[in-house]
Amino acid sequence: MIRARSLSKRFGDKRVLERVDLDLDRGGFLVVTGPNGSGKTTLLRLCAGLVAPTSGDLRVETDRGRIGFLAHDPLLYRELTALENLDLYGRLYRIPEHRERSGMLLERFGLWRNRNERAGSFSRGMMQRLALCRALLHDPELLLLDEPFNALDADGVQLLQRELEELRPGRTFVVATHDPARLEPLASGSLALA
Amino acid sequence: MSYFTDVATLARKDLLLELRARDTVPAMLLFVVAALVVFHFALPEASASLAAYGLLWVALIFTAILGLVRAFAAERDQGLLDALVLAPCDRSAIWLAKALAMLAFLVLAELVALPAFAIFFSGIDGMTIAGVALADLGICVVGTLLAAMAAASRARELLLPLLFLPLAVPIVVGGVGASVVENGGRYLGLLAVYDAIFAIICWASFEYVVTE
Numbered sequence: 584m585i586r587a588r589s590l591s592k593r594f595g596d597k598r599v600l601e602r603v604d605l606d607l608d609r610g611g612f613l614v615v616t617g618p619n620g621s622g623k624t625t626l627l628r629l630c631a632g633l634v635a636p637t638s639g640d641l642r643v644e645t646d647r648g649r650i651g652f653l654a655h656d657p658l659l660y661r662e663l664t665a666l667e668n669l670d671l672y673g674r675l676y677r678i679p680e681h682r683e684r685s686g687m688l689l690e691r692f693g694l695w696r697n698r699n700e701r702a703g704s705f706s707r708g709m710m711q712r713l714a715l716c717r718a719l720l721h722d723p724e725l726l727l728l729d730e731p732f733n734a735l736d737a738d739g740v741q742l743l744q745r746e747l748e749e750l751r752p753g754r755t756f757v758v759a760t761h762d763p764a765r766l767e768p769l770a771s772g773s774l775a776l777a
Numbered sequence: 778m779s780y781f782t783d784v785a786t787l788a789r790k791d792l793l794l795e796l797r798a799r800d801t802v803p804a805m806l807l808f809v810v811a812a813l814v815v816f817h818f819a820l821p822e823a824s825a826s827l828a829a830y831g832l833l834w835v836a837l838i839f840t841a842i843l844g845l846v847r848a849f850a851a852e853r854d855q856g857l858l859d860a861l862v863l864a865p866c867d868r869s870a871i872w873l874a875k876a877l878a879m880l881a882f883l884v885l886a887e888l889v890a891l892p893a894f895a896i897f898f899s900g901i902d903g904m905t906i907a908g909v910a911l912a913d914l915g916i917c918v919v920g921t922l923l924a925a926m927a928a929a930s931r932a933r934e935l936l937l938p939l940l941f942l943p944l945a946v947p948i949v950v951g952g953v954g955a956s957v958v959e960n961g962g963r964y965l966g967l968l969a970v971y972d973a974i975f976a977i978i979c980w981a982s983f984e985y986v987v988t989e
Contacts (some may be wrong), residue, residue, distance in 0.1 A: 633859050637987040648865025660790070660851060660861035662797040674786040675864040677779065703795075717860070 584609045584727060584755045585630060590639035592625050599625045602639070605774060609644075612756040614763050616766055617776030619725050623759035624655060626776070627727045638756070643725070651723030652733055657714035661703030665694055669704055669720055675723040686717040692742065707734040715743065725737060726756045729760070732765060740765070783866040787874030792881060794851055801847045805840050805886040810893055812836040823882040829898035830905070834949050836890065837883075837909065838916070840937050844882050845920040848875055851927035862987050872983035876921040883913050891910075904965070908955030912948045913967035915975060919944050922979040925986050947971050961965040 587605035600622040607613050607614070615623050630643055631652050631761075652658075659668045666685060673681025689695045697705070702713060711734045713714040714737045724744065732740050733749075744765060747756075751769055758766055763773065794802055810825055816832040852858040887909060895901050903922050927937040951971065954964030 628859075631859075631863060632986070633862065635825065646865065647863055650863060652859070652863055654856060654859060656856035656859075658857055660794060660857065661855065662794045662851070669794070671790050672860070672864065675783060675861070677865070683926050764858070771903070 584611065584644050586640075587629075587644045587669050588640045590626075590629065590726050591637050592622065592629060592634065593637045598675065600629075600636075600776070603774075603776070605756060607757065607772065610753060610771075612751065612766070612771045613758070614766050614770045614773045615757060615759040615776065616761070616763050616773065621776035623728050623776060626774075627652070627654075627729050627759055630725075633729055641650075645725045648672075648721065649724045650726075651718040651726045653714055653718040653728040655729055657702070657710045657717075659702045659710065659713055659717060662701060664696040664699050664701055664704075665689060665716075668713065669716060672717055672720055676720055684722075685716070686719060688719060689713075691746070692716050693738075694737070697738070708736050708739055711735055712739060712742075715746075718728060719746075725732075725752070725755045727756070730755065730760060731758060732760065741750060742762055778882070780867055780870055783870040784883050786875045787837045787871060789861070790877060791878035795878070800850065801844050802882050802885055804847075805844050805882060806889050808843050809837045809840040809886050812839065813893050813897055820898075821937040826899045828958050829894075831953055832953045833890075833894050833898070833956070834912075837887065837912070837952075837961065838942075838945055838949060840886050840890070841916045841920060842881055842941060843863065844879055844886075844922045845941065846927075846934055848879055848921060848924040853928045853933075855942075858925075858987055868984040868987055870978060872921055874965040875925075876979075879917045879921055880913055883917065891945065902956075904961045905956040907965055908952045908961070908968060911934075911955075911965060912952045912974060914972040915948045915968060916945065918972065918976045918979045922983060922986060925983065926983055944975075959971070 585607040587603055590600060590603040592600040597686050615626060617623050629636055629641055632648055634646055670684035673685055678684060692715060694709060694712055697709065697775060702710065705713065731743055735743060747769055760766060801853035813836055815897065820828060862868060891901050923937055923940045927933040930936050948971065951964045955961040958964060
């Protein structure tokens with residue numbers, strides 16, 4: 584699914600990733616660890632096609648419409664309600680029954696009650712749950728998750744762990760985290776960035 | 778057809794955001810009216826209407842810049858351009874939708890500005906209105922592309938006018954010409970050609986502005 588050879592990325596003079604090799608088969612679950620600034624987010628952005636490598640070769644065998652991307656920022660419009668945000672992405676991803684799917688995801692992530700509230704009024708944890716709904720809305724085959732447990736309370740963490748277990752079959756995951764222990768049962772491989 | 782559905786979805790989102798936040802249109806309205814009031818008192822009584830038309834175009838261009846600076850504010854502040862770029866729609870749909878929303882904001886500002894100009898200075902004729910309509914298209918297609926480019930920069934408030942004003946010179950020439958010359962048809966033609974050329978260039982190049 585993802586093949587990288589000598590993948591490097593620089594922003595100006597700053598070297599962010601240096602000669603990273605990566606092989607991830609379809610259905611694999613890669614946990615990416617490393618200290619702050621080690622290039623975890625950049626690696627996910629490279630895989631999503633949001634930035635281009637400075638050098639090296641990267642192949643991601645899927646369309647961009649089949650990628651689910653959970654970034655540091657929730658990628659949600661603060662002035663739109665939870666439902667309006669999902670409706671926007673549902674239309675852009677041309678999901679036939681996006682309203683039903685949005686409702687189902689909001690229910691599953693405990694946000695159904697808040698569906699008509701503006702995302703800007705959400706707490707950081709609720710925002711993260713809504714961001715997960717957005718990332719999963721189009722039933723992606725490749726999930727790129729950057730610190731998915733960030734800002735979640737204990738219930739949220741358990742919920743996400745259950746969701747990941749359910750989603751695991753048939754999907755490929757690259758998850759950047761500071762807490763790899765939570766993902767140990769699901770992981771098929773790991774990559775430690777220095 | 779799905780291209781235009783995407784454009785409609787994105788433009789609707791931009792209009793809804795403005796309706797909720799009211800960040801852009803009120804500022805544009807206040808600015809253009811304030812500028813016309815200042816020009817009214819700054820221009821000597823005996824000045825020709827030519828000078829007044831020139832100032833109208835100055836006010837319209839700077840009002841447009843005010844809106845364009847905020848065009849990608851939501852996307853920039855919350856990193857949302859990444860999410861839009863990842864969606865499986867043609868990336869030029871993001872530009873076209875944003876340009877259409879900007880056009881709606883500019884037209885709203887002009888619905889106030891043109892009657893205000895008629896009160897402070899002189900009446901507005903059909904050629905001026907046609908010139909303003911064609912100029913709006915040019916301002917929005919070029920301005921939206923440049924706003925996307927400037928959004929990535931820290932000095933975006935400075936960068937956007939620096940990039941936009943030189944490219945707006947033909948718009949000002951065409952607009953003023955259509956307003957003040959007896960037979961201003963050729964100036965309308967200039968504006969139409971400018972709109973067509975830059976619409977194609979901006980439509981084709983937007984993808985390279987939002988991706989590496």
